[in-house]
Amino acid sequence: ADRGVYMITPRATYGQNTIQGASLQICIEPDPHKVVDIRVQVGDNTQCQAGQNLPDMACTIMAEDGQPYTGADEGHVKMELTRGMERVQTLLATSIHNGVFTFSGHRAPLTAGVLKARFTYDDGKVSIQSNPVVIEVHPGQPSRLVPDCLPSAVAVSNGSVVNQRKIVDNLELRLQDEHGNSCIDGALSGNVHLTLQPEPAVRQTTTNSAGIPTFEGGERKATIPLLAGCCVVSRLLLAQDCPGDDGCRYSVRFDVDSEQLQRDGNTIPPFHLSFLFCNDGRKQRELSSLTSNKDKLQLSIEEFKQSFFKHEEELRALKGTLQQQESELMKVKMSLNSAGFTSQQVSAFSQHPRAVDDQMRLCQQECQVVTLAPRRKCELEIAPPAFVNDRDVIGKVAHLAVVEDDHIARVLSWHMGNDMDCCITTTTEKAMKVHEACGGRQQMLALDSIYKKALPTWDKALPHLRVFRHEPTGNPQYIKHYLKFPSREAECRDVFGLLLGEVIILDTLQDATSYRQQLAKHTRCPTLLTRQGDRIRSTGKFGGLQNKAPPIEKLRVVFGAPPPSQVAVLTQKMDLLQHYRQQSHTIAAAKEEVERKMAVTKSDDYRQRMAACRRQEEEVSRIDKKISVLSPQPSRLSNRASAVATSSQVAAAASPNLPRRGRPPTSSALVSPAATSTTGTALPRRGRPPANVAATASPAASQPTPGSNRGTRTRAISQSPQASSPQAKRRRY
16 A cells, blocks of 8 residues: 555444444555655756767655665666657766766767657666656757768760759758768858869869869859858759860869858868769760769668678677676676675576575565564654655654664653654644644644754764863763664754754763763763663752653653664665576576577578678679779870970880879880870779780980989880880880
């Protein structure tokens, strides 16, 4: 049943008559170990930037008695971040203090948007969840300009067909932060400047702008507006019959111009959109088809690789979780050994899972026997029946504390006899309501009426420590230090600090009189009690029936005794066994999930997908070779090459261009001005020359121009009847 006050009325039926007995009032006290709620504390600011720290938050686990529950472990409370139905992160508390779990210093997700933070408590028996807290994750400072959907590489011509001159159609570019979040802000407005320029490989051979294509209208620059961090290029065309080298790559450069970014000192690097320029419509169509097929294959390959990567990441994460859970299980085993279980018992728990349940059953039975064993109890009601569940009614003094020692409980209960029935409330208004409801017969004390600055410090040193040079006999101690408070400790300390003051307890009356005699020479002596039941008032008066406690059996109200210490030991054992059982189930589930993922990796379907991915990669490689044949790199055998050679001209009957790796092709031989014709065959950039290359040159070409082949390794490979010198033809490796 729930906590509260219940009335039990017995009824008996005899024939046609019903007999009703006296009603019995039963009060079910709240369970301080039962978790019923989670209270969340959040600051005023619930916003953060992507990749930065989340707002500091805290939650308090509340027990049924309205007090924070301090028995929760670190792994019982978690904060789950969700976006819609997707779980983004699960975080643990960074610090725990008196049942308050603080979450601070955690990194926010890299994706901007609205998150919901929920705090969950799950100890294997009880699982509750808090109301969600909305967190807004904003994008960071803009760091790049990127398109919403990256367009595929295109081949563009300068022909009469409009679609063949189109670079891009309906391209939307956005400012993004370093994590890929779109920066949508009305202040991020301005312009985006478009500039046509050659790729670096083409730029080395293009010293002027005559060989650079132009936009429709004959300009190489254009401007489009930037609104709220976004710009849209509806259609971008090359001009018909515009200049440009066939088979070369050019790019459109997008530069951001915004006053807001300039004021912030933020520089956005330009975005480059590359395209292949063609003068031949047929070649363009073929290149476009190859490029389109390549993009489709690359997209399929990327999907395959993302699927493989996701599977491997999940498998790696599962293995890491399994290893972490096994490490946690080892810690639990060590705790079981420390709690009194032998190594043989712990090994039996691993080999026989039912042994854990059997041991828990034994501990529960033993705990029940110890709990139900007779012990000193306070027979006084907790509070007036109508106010038992009232949060502002703390209870009667006799129920606020328990005392373990019987002798101290006897003398303290007698000493506080007039205050034991006093009901404590948090406010004076509540005290007046209880007073009126009880007809003025109930003693009341409100906490807000206590002048707390006048209360003695709880851990104040004993007075003799300031004046005695030797240790007094009788083991003097403040009697309030023998009190144990089941709940609301801070409020109970104020109550007993007010009612008890600085009362000291010693062993015997002789010890008390000697203590007072020595202390009175230097300072005021408080009231002294003895474990034998004697009392010396602060005035020094002692003796007589008024200062002698009666036997504990004759006391009307007495402080209760705390549960035996064995209960705490058994409770700890049961908690460890419960944790062990929960951890074992978690490890078994993790192992099953790992085995399932491993089975997927070894399945025929997974292997077929990997084989399909390899075939598509090989197909992409073949398409690249075809594209390289259809779009050769620009030759440096042109008039611009004369600037490199001093006074020589390029001439050879069949001299191939052998490019250096990663550089544009250069002339392989330099001869005298007597040569009147130039022919050459361009080899692929990364290709190797054929085994035998024959070339002829005039006798005048026997001596190369100084410095033209500096640093190269040469070898004479063949001679014709016209080439009398072995140095007439050289081949560069």
